[in-house]
Structure formats: C-alpha cells, structure tokens
Amino acid sequence: MFEPKAIVPISYCAEWADGYGARGWKLDVALDDPEIIASTSDAGLCIPTSVLIHDILDHYLCGLSPSGQRAEASALHQLALRTGADPLPDLAQMVDEDLLHGRVIGETMYNFLPENLRDQLPAGLVEDRAIIKYLLSIFDKEAFRNLLIEYLVDLGKNDADRARAHYESKGLQYGQRGALGLAMQSLLVEIDSLAKNSNWRTAHAAYILSNGRCALDVSLPISIDFEAAYSI
Incomplete structure (x- = not known):
C-alpha cells in the first residue's frame, strides 16, 4: 500500500434510518448531520462524479461543513473549479427552495x-x-432573488483561497483534484455495485488518498480493497 496523504472513512446502508430511507454511502464525519442524504455511485448528467465525491473533495478536504448554504456555496465553487460544472443552477435552487422561504x-x-x-x-x-x-x-422578488444568487457566487469565490490552502495542507496536489475525483469515482462504482449485488445491509470502508494513487479499503462486511492510479 502507498503512503496516504488523507484517509476518509465512509459508511453504507441499504436503507438509512434517517427519514429518507435512501440506499448509499455517507461520510463518517457527516453521519449525525440530518441534512445529508446517502448517495450511490450515480453521477450527474454534466458532472462525472457522484455526490459522495463532492462531499469529500469539495467539502471535507477543503475544510467546509457538510451542509449549510454558506458551506455549499463555497463547495459548489470548488466543484466548478474541479469539473467545470456551472454552479448557478444549484445556487438558484438553494435560493428558491431555502433562502426565499x-x-x-x-x-x-x-x-x-x-x-x-x-x-x-x-x-x-x-x-x-x-x-x-x-x-x-x-x-422586487426577482431582483432580490438575483441579489441572493450573486451573494452565493461571491461567497464561493471569496472562500476559494482558504479552501485551497486547507486542501493543500493535507499534502495533496490541488491542481489534480479533477483526476483524483475520476479515480475515486471509478472505485466507488466498483464497491457500490458489489454492495448492491451482494445485498449488503451495512458496510464500512475508507478512501486512502495520495498523489498519483488512491484506494478504497473495505473493512466490513468483508475485507477487500480496490486501487486506482491517476495522472499527476
């Protein structure tokens, strides 16, 4: 095994008893956060990595809280820098569904x-x-809505240097987050398929991250690990 720069434990349930009943994975550091819904390996239409990868690379390793509008605005900016995804639709949704209410x-x-x-x-x-x-x-409602969206954009931009510094404090290369995210996603697809096809009720694993390599080490219900290389 290579020398890790960061170790990120994750947990799995076939059905989480959190009011949502979703199947999938959560960061161990966010298990008690009622706002966090479990995610599978499914990626978005325009984003090649899953929500779990977003939670790790754009929230946790950048020193951001797992939930909250301020943290999510900053994390969406990090997601945009990592994948090129436009953060505006998600920021507008946050305004429409939360802040305006x-x-x-x-x-x-x-x-x-x-x-x-x-x-x-x-x-x-x-x-x-x-x-x-x-x-x-x-x-005017539309003008106020736009003010809030612009404010969320500014929050993400203003926090970018601090988020980058926190990420780099782990010893990981910030400029390789895109490649690392794709490698992590490939491992998540493997383990998530195994969990589903094997009818696991619960599981525990950890991402082992370094520059040029990453692994997903499963400790429960079986001991198995997957490893991937990425370009640096």
Whole structure:
C-alpha cells in the first residue's frame, strides 16, 4: 500500500434510518448531520462524479461543513473549479427552495445575509422568516432573488483561497483534484455495485488518498480493497 496523504472513512446502508430511507454511502464525519442524504455511485448528467465525491473533495478536504448554504456555496465553487460544472443552477435552487422561504442552516438569517441587506432591516427584526418577508416587501422578488444568487457566487469565490490552502495542507496536489475525483469515482462504482449485488445491509470502508494513487479499503462486511492510479 502507498503512503496516504488523507484517509476518509465512509459508511453504507441499504436503507438509512434517517427519514429518507435512501440506499448509499455517507461520510463518517457527516453521519449525525440530518441534512445529508446517502448517495450511490450515480453521477450527474454534466458532472462525472457522484455526490459522495463532492462531499469529500469539495467539502471535507477543503475544510467546509457538510451542509449549510454558506458551506455549499463555497463547495459548489470548488466543484466548478474541479469539473467545470456551472454552479448557478444549484445556487438558484438553494435560493428558491431555502433562502426565499427564510430557511438557513447553521446560522441565523441575520448573520448569513450580506451587510448591504442587513442595513435595510429595522431594529429588532431577528426572526429568519420575518427578515425575508420584510426584504421581499421592499425589493422586487426577482431582483432580490438575483441579489441572493450573486451573494452565493461571491461567497464561493471569496472562500476559494482558504479552501485551497486547507486542501493543500493535507499534502495533496490541488491542481489534480479533477483526476483524483475520476479515480475515486471509478472505485466507488466498483464497491457500490458489489454492495448492491451482494445485498449488503451495512458496510464500512475508507478512501486512502495520495498523489498519483488512491484506494478504497473495505473493512466490513468483508475485507477487500480496490486501487486506482491517476495522472499527476
């Protein structure tokens, strides 16, 4: 086995008892986060890696929380840098489904909003939904929506240097995240297929990451490992 730069434990359930009942994998560090839904090896239409790879490369190794609008804005910027994917559709979805309804994770709406929007609020207005309701009363809805999307874009860009520094502190080459992600995805496809075809109820494994090589080491319910090389 090669010398690891980072080890990332993951867990599998055929059906997670988290209210979603999804089959798939989660980062061990995010097992207690109710916002995290398990993911399989399925990749998106425009993104060649799965949500689990996004959680590892764009969240965890960049020092970002597994959930929350602020963390996700930064992670989507990292995803764009890694894969070329356009972050705007996901950022707009975050605005439409969460922020416009006064839902923010991990902090208050008052603390989340940029200073130019906080300055519009009357003294004493602190409840999340009431803040959004008030801002929608003084802004055109579409204009306000665009302000929030632009703010999320700026959050991702402004956090990029810190995220890169955290990633590189592991000893991994930041410029090779794209290649590493594809190698990790190839291993996940193998193990996820094995888990499904073998009817595993639960499993535990760990990604072993280094420059030029990565592995997926399964410890439960059997002991097996998969390894892949990638260009550096």
